[in-house]
Amino acid sequence: MRRVLSLYLQYHKVQFKFLVCKMSTEERIAHSRNALIALVINNVENKLPIKEEDMRQILNKDISLFRQCLPLVMQSLKRVYGIILQKVPDSKKYICYSEITASSPAEYDEEQCRHLTLLFVILSYLLMKDCQVDEEQLFDFLKGLRIEMDEEHPYFGGNLKKLIADTFVKQLYLKREKSESDTDLETRYLYSWGYRATLEFPAKDVLEQTSGILGKEPREFVAVYNKYCVNEEAMVVD
Known part of the structure; x- marks a missing residue:
């Protein structure tokens, strides 16, 4: 999988160098956005984190261009494909997932x-x-x-x-x-x-489904219920 990604990145890096010199600023941003979207979509199924370094490599390591494109990529992915691109805290990695993945x-x-x-x-x-x-x-x-x-x-x-x-x-x-x-x-x-x-x-959903499987009410698991559900229902169980 890593070798496939490496070949993919090399190909797009060459394409980017070839095309970018002929583009206007708007065309350059649009092309870069689409290249990043393609990378993310190709990564949805394997669920492995995407390194920021790999994303920048497609753009010929242009940090400024990456920062311009990233918000546009996130917006397009969510609006068109229902895919969330989320940065992993305290890292330079991103994960992507479908809004309906867990429930479908x-x-x-x-x-x-x-x-x-x-x-x-x-x-x-x-x-x-x-x-x-x-x-x-x-x-x-x-x-x-x-x-x-x-x-x-x-x-x-x-x-x-x-x-x-x-x-x-x-x-x-x-x-x-x-x-x-x-x-x-x-x-x-x-x-x-x-x-x-x-x-x-979401922990609340896991608790509800687990409780249903065990034939119990979520509130019967007092500590877990109070930790994950009390904010929504505003009622602490003793």
Whole structure:
């Protein structure tokens, strides 16, 4: 995937150099906007963050032009395609996602639906555990649901540990960090919600759906309900 992106960037960089010298300022901005939009749209499906460096490379590393075009790109993507381009906090990366992605299974193929089902299970568990657990605890929970990391699952498929610890992390659905505890004798990893998950899966919605699956009311999960729902309903549950 990275090699494909590299070839894509090289091609557009050559095209940009060839065309830009013949353009007016307005044409140059419009062409640059369209090139960035194409890059974003090509990235929607794999869900990997887009580096600002890669976006600028298409524009021959013209920072001023990039800053002019970025707001136009964001506006066009949202208006025409329903795609949100969002900067990841404290980084020079961007993610893109559809406004209807989380609520519309029709947006995904069969394998993606299965993977997102597993992701939802993990996010639900993290939510109920105050959004952070260690890796062993998470895998033990999944094992209790007969989802083994080292075995082929009849629904979710194989390579589940790689899917969780690598793919979901790179896509920013999950955050995987080393524990900073001085008492740990071995390296321990902690999982929490990633930035993309906070945008595509609002905690309130996850709580409501999880409660429905368990046949309970959201308010029965007092701590979680008070943390994520109280602002909207203005009622703290005791």
